[in-house]
Amino acid sequence: MPSDAPAWSLHSRLKEDTIDIGDLPLCRVLVIKDAHYPWLLLVPRREGVVEIVDLAEVEQAQLMTEISRVARALKEVTRCDKLNIAALGNLVPQLHVHVIARRSSDVAWPRPVWGVMPPLAHDAEEVQNFISALRRKIWLG
């Protein structure tokens, strides 16, 4: 990173609501603290970026590469019925991309997940197993 690039930090709201599982070349990868759905976030480590179209073209391409890598890993780990991938950001302006594994048996199906249920705390061991499996697929797979 050039020394004059503004320092990036994760938005406080995203920090509260997630578990950090590691960095890809562009994005931090996070798990949302909600056991209702296997739910990841990708956050490009670029200060001040709100929209996908604010990223440089080469970063947009890298974002797609990382979305695809993470989505494929999530699908393999969860054997879900459908992926939901979205950049909304109406509440938290820092650009973040949701990658969610949906099952036709989950509490919100077929609706989008946002706002349907208050978050459900994870079982500590289950979420650690989920994160270990994801890390193997994303960084080693």
Added chain:
Amino acid sequence: MPSDAPAWSLHSRLKEDTIDIGDLPLCRVLVIKDAHYPWLLLVPRREGVVEIVDLAEVEQAQLMTEISRVARALKEVTRCDKLNIAALGNLVPQLHVHVIARRSSDVAWPRPVWGVMPPLAHDAEEVQNFISALRRKIWLG
């Protein structure tokens, strides 16, 4: 297209709910018939594709290029407060990417738009002006 590639056609539900505004190299570009929000869809013309990760890597990159082009045009035409970009597909399996211009004054804000309000019919002249402005930006801009 190789002659053995299966023929693509737009899903009947997407056809009913949209106005066709033209094709980019990968995707058909559609306007959703709902005057509550300036709301576009990008549908890759690839038969049988359900998930972004089902596309070949080069097509994923092209999808991002087209999302960005369409999102930028939509933002310029509407001067919206936020873009919402999403591939959900829990109801209609054919891969389609929503590109929605959100305003902090719209009926669903700050919630995602899906399921909040029944669609509102467009004024015929307004939607034609909107489509003309979009076409200029997307294909000529």
